[in-house]
Amino acid sequence: MKTADKFKSKEGVVGVVGLGYVGLPLVLAYANAGFRAIGFDIDPSKAEALLAGRSYIKHIPNEQVAAAKASGKLDATTDFARVAECDALILCVPTPLDAHFEPDLSYVVGTIESIVPHLHPGQIISLESTTYPGTTDEELVTRLEAAGLTAGESVFVVYSPEREDPGNAQFAATNIPKVVGGVTPACLEAGVALYEAAFDKIVPVSSCKVAELTKLLENIYRAVNIGLVNELKVAADRMDIDIWEVIRAASTKPFGFNAFYPGPGLGGHCIPIDPFYLTWKAREYGVHTRFIELAGEVNRGMPDYVIHRTMEALNERGKSVKGSRILLMGLAYKPNVDDMRESPTFALMDGFKRLGAEITYHDPHVPVVGPTREHMDWAGMESLPWTEENLRVQDCVVIATKHDAFNLEELAAWSDLIVDTRNAMAETQTREGLVVKA
Known part of the structure; x- marks a missing residue:
């Protein structure tokens, strides 16, 4: 059976590697959609919790995990040899910065090297971790090729950026539009089939690089605007003006203004980190992203x-x-x-x-x-x-x-x-x- 058809008929087995704030909602989404879903993590306590029907993330209730486990669709393990059971593997591992604000891809690389010995022809491999444009081709595809697998022929490689917003009751994993880019047209076709089986809306793009940069743009947009309003807050304080009152007044304009709010700094895995993935990669092309770096400097201060x-x-x-x-x-x-x-x-x-x-x-x-x-x-x-x-x-x-x-x-x-x-x-x-x- 063609790989894409396995997901149209709900016969495909989905593996999610990394069971944190992105991976846990994702593995539950596929289990709830009727797929056999296997969660992989190096932390045995996470696998043990899921097998016991318990959640370890506060905004995901125990009942959701228990229901998925009781359905027989949810499994969890630390044994990466079971990657061989999967028709698709979705990688949701951290991509932090190192001490010099440069990308640390050690989790991505380590995960790829852990799964490669257990891969087989016909599988879909999707990277969701936020990273710089070119990572899927440079880090994932090259290692697959070294193992004798060819993207678009023996395996199907895609990049689909995560868009989780923990604690947001309006948007769960499956009702947020899903951007998907493939290494080849065949890869994209397989990736679309994988994600449309569980997500309400799919947004195909022409390449993995486009999908990778899409994720960075989304969070750079927020980081820059938060940096702007943080800088304005400092100026407003010096002038004895309440910046919050200013924002409320500006928000009454029905066009051309989106409200962003100041704070003590940036948090979360994406907004404080993603801009530096682009600034680092841009230097390879001789581009100095001064605007983005300035926003980062303001927010870090x-x-x-x-x-x-x-x-x-x-x-x-x-x-x-x-x-x-x-x-x-x-x-x-x-x-x-x-x-x-x-x-x-x-x-x-x-x-x-x-x-x-x-x-x-x-x-x-x-x-x-x-x-x-x-x-x-x-x-x-x-x-x-x-x-x-x-x-x-x-x-x-x-x-x-x-x-x-x-x-x-x-x-x-x-x-x-x-x-x-x-x-x-x-x-x-x-x-x-x-x-x-x-």
Whole structure:
């Protein structure tokens, strides 16, 4: 049977490699669509959780996993030899930056090398990890060819950028349009068949490079506009203008304006990282992407700005940062999720600690700091319980993320100083001088 036909008839077996915030929704989507779906991960705890019908990501309920497991369609394993059972493999592994802000493709390369010995003719291999244009051809296809497999003939290679938005109730994995690019026309045909079996709308493009750059453009657009509004926030503060009021007023224009909001820095796996994948690759072609790099510089500087504003606010109260008790509210990088990846709160914690402050955090979505690549020093730290006693002993509370679960009325009543980076206190009655925007 032709590979594409296996997905039209729901006979194909789908393997998803990497069971994080992208991979878990994806493997569940295929199981729910009636396919036998196998999740692969090097972390045995993830495979064990799925086999037990449990979710390890807060915004994905246990019931979804349990239902998929009970249907007999969901499986999970750490055994990469089982790649041979699959008709399609979708790779959803991290693509971080190294210490020099250059792409770190070690997870992609390691995954490819792990699956290559178990591949067989007729399979579809799709890369979803965000990366620079050319990665699929340069890293994936070359290794497949070295193993004797030919893209478009013996195997079908595509790139389809992930578009997950953790915690967004309006958009789940399957109702977000899916961009797909193939190495050859035959690859594209197979990739479209794979994804249209589970996704509502497919957007085919002419090559993997186009699909790779599409993903970068989406997140560079956000990074640049957030950088712009962050820079305006600093200027507005100096002029004693409320940037949030300015944004509200500008948003009334029915055309030509999209609202972006300032904050303490960028978080998540995509927006802080993706622009640097393009700037790095562009240098290979003699192009210096100054605009993008400037936005990155502004956004990376926001934690320092928040720390400086906090220092000023403490100084006005006759206190220094050194020895002050500072509570960070919100460890997740965005509201109402448990996703800590690239959270600017870590940069704030690191900065205040260097200045000698006593640091705690409160986040109902992140009860304990898990292991991270860049902030291992904080692993194991527990969220401070929300009590009046714990709040009243703080010299300053910094709101880094605005979770709906936060009780802002109690925060206002129990705190001596609030540094608000998210305009979270705008609708809460506060006494004069309590809140400093940053």
